[in-house]
Amino acid sequence: MKVMVVVTHLLGAGHLSRALTLARAFAARGHDTTLVSGGRPVPHFDTRGVDMVQLRALHSDGTNFSHLLTEDGAPVTEADYQARRAVLLETLGKMQPDILITELYPFGRRVLRHEFQALLQAAHSLPHRPLVLASVRDILAPPSKPERATAADEVIDRYYDGVLVHSDKRSTVLDQSWPVSDRLQERLHYTGYVAPPAAGPHPECAGQGEVIVAAGAGSVGDALFEAAAGAARQSNGATWRLLVGGAHPEPRIARLLELSGGNAIVEPVRPDFRQLLYHADCAVTMCGYNTALDVLQSGCPAVLVPFDDGGEVEQTLRAQSLTRLDGICSVKTSDLSPDTLIKAVTATKGHRRHAGLDLHFDGAQRSVDIAVSLQRGRR
Numbered sequence: 001m002k003v004m005v006v007v008t009h010l011l012g013a014g015h016l017s018r019a020l021t022l023a024r025a026f027a028a029r030g031h032d033t034t035l036v037s038g039g040r041p042v043p044h045f046d047t048r049g050v051d052m053v054q055l056r057a058l059h060s061d062g063t064n065f066s067h068l069l070t071e072d073g074a075p076v077t078e079a080d081y082q083a084r085r086a087v088l089l090e091t092l093g094k095m096q097p098d099i100l101i102t103e104l105y106p107f108g109r110r111v112l113r114h115e116f117q118a119l120l121q122a123a124h125s126l127p128h129r130p131l132v133l134a135s136v137r138d139i140l141a142p143p144s145k146p147e148r149a150t151a152a153d154e155v156i157d158r159y160y161d162g163v164l165v166h167s168d169k170r171s172t173v174l175d176q177s178w179p180v181s182d183r184l185q186e187r188l189h190y191t192g193y194v195a196p197p198a199a200g201p202h203p204e205c206a207g208q209g210e211v212i213v214a215a216g217a218g219s220v221g222d223a224l225f226e227a228a229a230g231a232a233r234q235s236n237g238a239t240w241r242l243l244v245g246g247a248h249p250e251p252r253i254a255r256l257l258e259l260s261g262g263n264a265i266v267e268p269v270r271p272d273f274r275q276l277l278y279h280a281d282c283a284v285t286m287c288g289y290n291t292a293l294d295v296l297q298s299g300c301p302a303v304l305v306p307f308d309d310g311g312e313v314e315q316t317l318r319a320q321s322l323t324r325l326d327g328i329c330s331v332k333t334s335d336l337s338p339d340t341l342i343k344a345v346t347a348t349k350g351h352r353r354h355a356g357l358d359l360h361f362d363g364a365q366r367s368v369d370i371a372v373s374l375q376r377g378r379r
Helices: 014-028 078-095 110-125 146-159 220-235 250-259 272-279 287-297 314-324 338-348 363-377
Strands: 002-007 032-037 051-054 058-061 064-070 099-103 129-136 160-163 188-190 210-212 239-246 264-268 284-285 301-303 326-331
Touching: 002 014, 002 078, 014 032, 014 099, 014 129, 014 287, 014 363, 032 078, 058 110, 064 110, 078 110, 078 129, 078 239, 099 110, 099 363, 110 129, 110 146, 129 363, 160 363, 210 220, 210 301, 220 239, 220 250, 220 264, 220 338, 239 250, 272 287, 284 338, 287 301, 301 314, 301 338, 314 326, 326 338
Parallel strands: 002 032, 002 099, 032 051, 099 129, 129 160, 160 188, 210 239, 210 284, 239 264, 284 301, 301 326
Antiparallel strands: 058 064
């Protein structure tokens, strides 16, 4: 089958990471898979087996998701939106997919609703309409107004055949963060968590005994990195390794090295990050979907610092559920400092957990099974 996945990440790169994992799972089953990305490119991501189409890249102005910028930082114009729609619709027309998946929309990305609506309308006008699915993580940003949930329901009713919820129902259900109506409930398919296969030990035991600090590809992790650099400066004996993301991390790396007094390893994000966790004494991370799964799969003790700027609650809700587990604690952004970070890391020592926690981490493979079954059932 031909599968088209559409995603735009606006702040960090978690949405793209999850969509790529899903796309690779389809490709691994022999499906002709294309991923259309509308956010900034992330060079270190694994795109093997997936045809990539890059729209004119956009990103948010910090946590202001209603104000979008182009890759060079200029405000987005109508010409930019038109160029994106043109490539999106051209890709759909050329591909004629059997399955179309939109990541997050219509439960988010309202600022891009016009291009998604154009895509959905065009998909329904194809000679052979594709199966249309939405793909959402375990916890959504709750709607700020009841009518936004109603509007999402109406879009689902009109255009979608189902919603893939990438969560293990035994741990998190969608109505913990989003009002699930009866009509929406009928379309939900819990897939388990979408995660790559668990990483094994690092061949060189890299990360042994270290505190590994990671905060994604966006600028939202700056406060965490600065606190970690300060903690490394004060630390006696512990090795702190800061993994800095983004397309051009060099200036941030230089600044953090200076803040740490040369007492930390500061380097770009590594493709073997998940293997480092296997040996680390502690992981200090934000609490986005993908990073949380990395921690859960590895069994590494962790200090979670949920992103909560601009009224964001998704990561806070996730952290609250995970801190019930042994070896995981949380620090609020407002409480973040070198001292609180050192105290939290110390509290996790000696609490290495069993990895996996008997949850389903094969959500990408299960998503393929569900989508293929639904598509075949339409014939």
